[in-house]
Amino acid sequence: MSLVRPSTIIQIMLMPEDYRDGVDVELKRSYIHLAQAIVSELPEDARDDGSIMRLSARLMKPFWDTDDPAACELWNVSMMRWLRNTTRIMSNDMKQYNECAHPGGLPAINYSYVDFDFGRGKGVFRIKLLDENQIPENAPHMVSKGRELLNDQAFGDADIVLVRMPSKASYxxxxxxxxxxxxxxxxxxxxxxxxxxxxxxxxxxxxxxxxxxxxxxxxxxxxxxxxxEPEPLVKPEFTLDYSVWGIEYADGTVLEFDAKA
Structure with missing residues (x-):
């Protein structure tokens, strides 16, 4: 099977303190090699999560239905490879942006989440970023598992706004x-x-x-x-556990789902 390249748009949604004059031009320039970027300021009612980087991918060929063998082959052989490569590039670009000097002294941008959006009726996955805007290495695996669970209606048949990894409560x-x-x-x-x-x-x-x-x-x-003699004293280190997801429905309810189970 030949590899596919989805139609991709990067949506960069910034908090007011990050959305400054000139930042949209600089961000678009920084990600032009990956995809077209749309930069906007988060509306007042959508700022609880902080600045967000969203990768929106669309493909004409069927790739989402887990009951369709051709779609599964396309997902496993091609889409997953594309997702791994794109995630790696995005993660590196977000880090590099903050390490470079920008015109006008534009400050670094610290994102809280990265979104993966596959279109209406498929799924939006919101994954908490690690330090230095790093996307966790297993993000593609989490997205793939989310695809399977959504197809299996593991979260019910109500309208889902997004799948948050980890859930707010778990974090x-x-x-x-x-x-x-x-x-x-x-x-x-x-x-x-x-x-x-x-x-x-x-x-x-x-x-x-x-x-x-x-x-x-x-x-x-x-x-x-x-x-x-007492045991050596080891300073705690924070390691983010992504195993408990938050399934956020259109009616405002949230289901905590143990993805390890």
Whole structure:
């Protein structure tokens, strides 16, 4: 099967602080090698998610229906390869844009999400970006799995606005859990620093007057045995878990869906 190239448009939807004079020209120039870019300011009622990069793809040949063998072949052989390549290029371009100097001193743009839009009746997938505007490497796989689940009506037959990866609630829970881990780490770090400082003071006192500090050393346990040394303290790192999706319906309801199940 020959590889296909979908008709592609990049929609760059910016928060007011990112939408400045000249930014539309510079962004269009930056992505012209990939697709035509349309740059706009987010309306006031659509700013909760921050700035968004959306890849809209259309194809005349059937590619979405998982019950159609020809469509599945086109998706698996051609569309997935195109999606992987395009995602890699977009991810690199978003990072490179922020590392370059732009006319008029235009600032860096930090996007919150990347969208993949395959047209009416197919699906819009909104994926949370990693640091430095990086699209997760498994984004094409998540989109492909979403395609299968939508075709299987795993989310019901009601109108779906978008599939968010991860869901808002899941992302909030992850941030809260990370904040708790970080707070516990900082508390333990302070405790160990305090114990180390106290031990150093005792050593100084003992060096100055061994007889006066001997009893204190005995009470405090003396030299700690090597076996009682605490485990190394590891600073928590935030790793985004995309497994719980948010299925957002036209009527405003949201279903949390465990994509691992």
């Amino acid at each position: 909030t829970r992850q941030l809260e859990a990370f904040a708790e881990e970080t707070a516990a780490y900082e508390e333990e770090k302070r405790r160990r620093e305090q114990l180390a400082a106290e031990a150093e003071d005792m050593q100084v006192e003992h060096a100055q007057d061994p007889s006066a500090s001997g009893d204190r050393l005995a009470v405090d346990g003396g030299d700690a045995d090597a076996a009682s």
